[in-house]
Amino acid sequence: MAVNDLAEARATVQPRTRAEYEDFLYREAALLDEWRLDEWLELFTTDSVYEVPTMGVGLETRPDTTLFYIADDYRRLQHRVTRLDKPSAHAEWPHSTTVRAVHNVRILGVEERGVHVACSFTTYRSKHNFTDTYIGYAHYWLVELNGETRIRAKRVQLGMDSLQPHGKVSIIL
Amino acid sequence: MATLLKPGSNVGRWVREDRKAGTFKVNREAFTSDEVLAREKERIFDQVWLYLGHASELKNPNDYLTRFVGGRELIFNRNRKGEYQAFLNVCPHRGAQVVREPCGNAISFKCFYHGWAFNNNGKFATKSRPGTYPDAFDVDGSVDLPRVPRLESYRDFFFISYNADVVPLREYLAGAADILDLVADQSPNGMEIVSGTHEYSIRANWKLLVENSYDGFHAAETHSTYFEYLVDELGGVDKVDFKALEEVQTAIDLGNGHATTQAKAPWGRPVARSIHTWGEKGKADEQRMVAELTDRVGPERAQLIADRDRNMNIWPNLVVNDIMAITVRTFYPVAPDLMLVRAWALAPVGEDPEVRHRRLNNFLEFLGPGGFASPDDVEALESAQRGYGAVKLAPWNDISRGMLREGPPRGDDEAQMRTFWREWARRMEGE
Numbered sequence: 283m284a285v286n287d288l289a290e291a292r293a294t295v296q297p298r299t300r301a302e303y304e305d306f307l308y309r310e311a312a313l314l315d316e317w318r319l320d321e322w323l324e325l326f327t328t329d330s331v332y333e334v335p336t337m338g339v340g341l342e343t344r345p346d347t348t349l350f351y352i353a354d355d356y357r358r359l360q361h362r363v364t365r366l367d368k369p370s371a372h373a374e375w376p377h378s379t380t381v382r383a384v385h386n387v388r389i390l391g392v393e394e395r396g397v398h399v400a401c402s403f404t405t406y407r408s409k410h411n412f413t414d415t416y417i418g419y420a421h422y423w424l425v426e427l428n429g430e431t432r433i434r435a436k437r438v439q440l441g442m443d444s445l446q447p448h449g450k451v452s453i454i455l
Numbered sequence: 456m457a458t459l460l461k462p463g464s465n466v467g468r469w470v471r472e473d474r475k476a477g478t479f480k481v482n483r484e485a486f487t488s489d490e491v492l493a494r495e496k497e498r499i500f501d502q503v504w505l506y507l508g509h510a511s512e513l514k515n516p517n518d519y520l521t522r523f524v525g526g527r528e529l530i531f532n533r534n535r536k537g538e539y540q541a542f543l544n545v546c547p548h549r550g551a552q553v554v555r556e557p558c559g560n561a562i563s564f565k566c567f568y569h570g571w572a573f574n575n576n577g578k579f580a581t582k583s584r585p586g587t588y589p590d591a592f593d594v595d596g597s598v599d600l601p602r603v604p605r606l607e608s609y610r611d612f613f614f615i616s617y618n619a620d621v622v623p624l625r626e627y628l629a630g631a632a633d634i635l636d637l638v639a640d641q642s643p644n645g646m647e648i649v650s651g652t653h654e655y656s657i658r659a660n661w662k663l664l665v666e667n668s669y670d671g672f673h674a675a676e677t678h679s680t681y682f683e684y685l686v687d688e689l690g691g692v693d694k695v696d697f698k699a700l701e702e703v704q705t706a707i708d709l710g711n712g713h714a715t716t717q718a719k720a721p722w723g724r725p726v727a728r729s730i731h732t733w734g735e736k737g738k739a740d741e742q743r744m745v746a747e748l749t750d751r752v753g754p755e756r757a758q759l760i761a762d763r764d765r766n767m768n769i770w771p772n773l774v775v776n777d778i779m780a781i782t783v784r785t786f787y788p789v790a791p792d793l794m795l796v797r798a799w800a801l802a803p804v805g806e807d808p809e810v811r812h813r814r815l816n817n818f819l820e821f822l823g824p825g826g827f828a829s830p831d832d833v834e835a836l837e838s839a840q841r842g843y844g845a846v847k848l849a850p851w852n853d854i855s856r857g858m859l860r861e862g863p864p865r866g867d868d869e870a871q872m873r874t875f876w877r878e879w880a881r882r883m884e885g886e
Contacts, residue, residue: 336654351823352825353819361827370679372835443654444655446656450825452824452830
């Protein structure tokens with residue numbers, strides 16, 4: 283998929299049914315749980331962003347003025363996946379065990395960058411006999427590209443006061 | 456307050472230095488023992504200056520924020536006149552927390568439990584029916600919000616002390632003040648904390664994060680994936696100036712336990728060392744900022760500010776890393792094997808929007824819970840903490856690297872950690 287597919291992506295912003303989006307999100311969750319990160323990355327358009335703001339930051343806030351936890355463009359997202367594929371990504375080697383639950387899926391509307399789909403999520407990460415729970419809301423802007431749903435933007439709004447006791451967001455949420 | 460324990464021989468319960476043999480050992484009990492933590496609270500955290508916050512976090516009169524410092528919940532605020540103050544966030548009546556929001560603007564505070572109220576100078580300001588309380592009730596300050604014994608600032612960095620008799624902050628900071636100058640002087644307009652806080656915990660002893668924050672030795676090994684990323688981003692290993700890093704690196708003892716590393720690292724610095732991927736605009740920004748710095752502080756300091764990277768610990772628990780971005784980080788032990796961490800990004804007031812974006816982008820590629828480096832540090836610290844479970848059979852950490860080096864230490868020696876541990880031993884060892 284090439285960056286210049288942008289125009290085509292815009293042209294095919296068209297909502298599917300909620301059930302279809304749920305299937306898409308379940309598949310995404312499964313790819314992450316199974317550490318099939320290269321396949322997971324294929325779900326993204328090449329002009330996409332993946333963002334995890336700090337706590338209490340609204341959807342409208344941009345990472346160019348506020349400190350986030352994660353603010354990846356597609357290039358850095360590729361690097362994130364490359365990194366997590368290596369045994370030298372120590373925080374995630376050996377890989378942690380994760381279980382992702384996706385719930386309360388809603389189609390919030392059609393916007394310029396895609397169909398805005400939101401869900402609440404619960405992600406358990408287990409390592410070294412600790413199981414930490416990440417909760418929050420994930421917002422997606424989804425487009426259709428060559429008949430497939432693709433992620434134009436994924437924004438994870440953490441629903442916790444802090445990363446205590448997690449200490450890190452070393453997995454992809 | 457100067458470090459009394461100059462490098463020599465020291466045979467303590469926890470710290471053993473043999474200067475002749477060139478060995479420096481720290482007993483792992485220092486990281487695991489409840490007794491040590493209790494002693495640290497009494498002999499360190501209740502005695503020294505602790506970082507509270509930055510002036511820019513309270514922009515207007517009557518602004519306030521709440522913060523956990525040295526084991527206590529505090530209110531950091533400004534009154535109507537704009538003066539900065541610090542109070543314990545504890546109702547003098549029955550102990551509930553008076554302010555329950557993280558920040559705001561208020562001329563008075565009211566406890567939600569029984570409604571005791573205070574003006575924002577902490578003065579008791581509750582109206583009661585006549586006869587409810589005796590006349591002598593509000594005369595000795597005992598019903599006012601308790602003030603933190605000491606509050607002082609240096610270059611907009613505010614510190615508190617729970618020890619009323621602590622030496623003045625400027626004296627305590629010693630050489631660390633000069634390094635704070637190199638941070639504060641990065642802009643003619645002053646510096647500010649960027650909105651957004653990194654709030655996390657690490658399942659490890661707090662002193663492991665002190666060591667890690669200016670440990671030049673671990674970088675290449677622990678953070679190989681970061682450097683691989685950097686090399687790839689910059690377009691190949693020949694585009695990355697590792698030679699400068701090899702040649703320009705040292706560690707500086709700043710007195711009173713404070714220390715910093717200083718190096719010339721291969722990444723770009725927002726103020727002001729551009730990398731080619733920042734393009735013409737990046738180069739132009741660098742030239743503009745270096746020219747302004749040279750005018751204002753002279754060429755020598757301009758080079759130190761723009762082209763050197765420093766990782767500093769202000770004893771005991773304030774880290775200021777002035778590297779690919781500036782992070783201000785403090786942490787506190789709630790148990791021997793658990794610390795709470797708060798970190799912020801510091802940047803020039805009125806920074807060019809593109810430079811600010813570059814800065815925050817730089818910050819996230821390395822630093823913080825979602826960066827390409829910090830999560831691996833957390834893993835290393837927690838791994839060491841688990842290792843210390845074997846303290847009785849494997850009791851000693853080795854901090855000897857570079858002990859017998861002639862001339863100034865290298866940044867990837869462990870001299871900066873020895874500076875920390877000597878001060879720690881001075882305060883902790885003995886009855």
